[in-house]
Amino acid sequence: MELALSLGDNTNKQFSFLENPSKMINPSASSTSTSDKDLRFCIGFGGHRSLSSSSSPSVEEEKKKATEPNNRFRVSSSSVDPPLQLQLHFPNWLPENSQQGGRMLLGATTVAEEEEAVPSMSVSPPDSVTSSFQLDFGIKSYGYERSSNKRDLDDEVDRSASRASNEDNDDENGSTRKKLRLSKGQSAFLEDSFKEHSTLNPKQKIALAKQLNLRPRQVEVWFQNRRARTKLKQTEVDCEYLKRCCESLTEENRRLQKEVKELRALKTSSSPFYMQLPATTLTMCPSCERVATSTALPSTSAVHNLGLSTSSLRGPLIPVKPRPAKQVS
DNA sequence: ATCTGGCTTAGAGTTACATCA
DNA sequence: ATTGATGTAACTCTAAGCCAG
Incomplete structure (x- = not known):
């Protein structure tokens, strides 16, 4: 039984928000090309059977579930039933004033650059335009959660700081295993990316890593783990169904x-x-x-x-x- | 056309760490 | 303050696919 992510008939579609950062940065901007329809996606499973159609939750609940980290995708029903269509919401955690920053980050390095091309914040010379910008981006853009209390914001800043230090340590000592916590914003963005494509090609990976100020390896690992989680959830659903x-x-x-x-x-x-x-x-x-x-x-x-x-x-x-x-x- | 080695990637399983109750 | 449970980032290992030689 296989998980199938469908984006209509255009399965080779690149991340639209990577191609056009403005879509990502300012989702509320009513770009005519970015309608809700464009962002719709279907998730179907090879099993083709329905899951508790009698007790189907409300649309709002489904939307919520779909955005939760531990979301359980509803399986499509029999081949007759239409696949579940979920609304894709781009993350709203990017402040509008980061729009320019995001572009700057992309513009500072080329897409063809590989993993090493995303230097840790403290490794790059402090006067480097790229590094200083990245540091700025890392703290400000990832502390953007619309947190109602200061603690969340502080946490975000701390996380960014620990990210930087972790990356430092990585460079200095590769033997120690670090575990960083992705910010909510980063996770949300990766989640949205995952909904578009459950796998990444190298270009997408690098672009995403740059967008999120992560190393491509981190993005890759995240997607691997995400796929594993999806499969696990699906297995649970299958088990329940059986x-x-x-x-x-x-x-x-x-x-x-x-x-x-x-x-x-x-x-x-x-x-x-x-x-x-x-x-x-x-x-x-x-x-x-x-x-x-x-x-x-x-x-x-x-x-x-x-x-x-x-x-x-x-x-x-x-x-x-x-x-x-x-x-x- | 076939074989082989190198490379990349994904999946499975595991470990280590962060967080929370 | 401590602890156990949980979630997840990051790791290793393996297999498959692709490509150049």
Whole structure:
């Protein structure tokens, strides 16, 4: 069962907001080319089955779930059902005044530059335009969360600072393992990127890394982990679905067993009645496809029709009336 | 056309760290 | 202040695909 991310028929579409930073920076700007339609995406799973269509949450809830880190994608229903369409909202965590900065960052380095081309903040000369800008970008742009309290903002600044120091340490000592925490804004942006493309080509990776002031390797790792999380969630959903299938089949099986029991009881108790049935009482044997008459001698096909398996009970029999009873030994 | 080695990338599994209750 | 649970960044390992020689 595979996860399929669909962007309509244009699967090779690049990140639109990377191609046009203004889309990303100022999503509220009513660019006519960036309609909600453009940003719509579908997520479908190869399994093609519905998940709790009876208890489907509201659209708002779905939107919320879709933006949550631990979102559980709703699987599309059967092939008949349309895939779930989720609205893609570009992050609103970028301040408008960072728009120019973002462009500057992109302009300061070329796309073709590789991982080393995104230097740590403190490695670059302090008077370097790029590095000073990146430092500025790193603190201001990533502290942009519209946090209602100062602590969040301080945290963001601290994170940026620790990022810088971590990268320093990386350069100095590659043996120690560091763990940085991506800011909410960075995560949100990566999340949105992931919704557009669950995998990145090198160009996209580098561009994204520059946008977020991360190393391409970090972006790559994030996408790897994100894919893993998606798969894990999907596995959980699948498991849940199969569990429910199993339960319902067990229930149906129980019901059918009961039905068989009742039919057996009915057969044995009302045999004389069937012996008087007219010849028009016909049944069709599903396996030999011969019509059996109930008034005739108990032919083999008629006897066959009395097969006790549940499958024969569900077969194309034509129970005009309860069939003649066969002596169940 | 086939083989081979190098390179890149993705997935799976794991570890280490940050955060929170 | 401590601790266990949880989430996740980052790591290793492996396999597959691609390409040049």
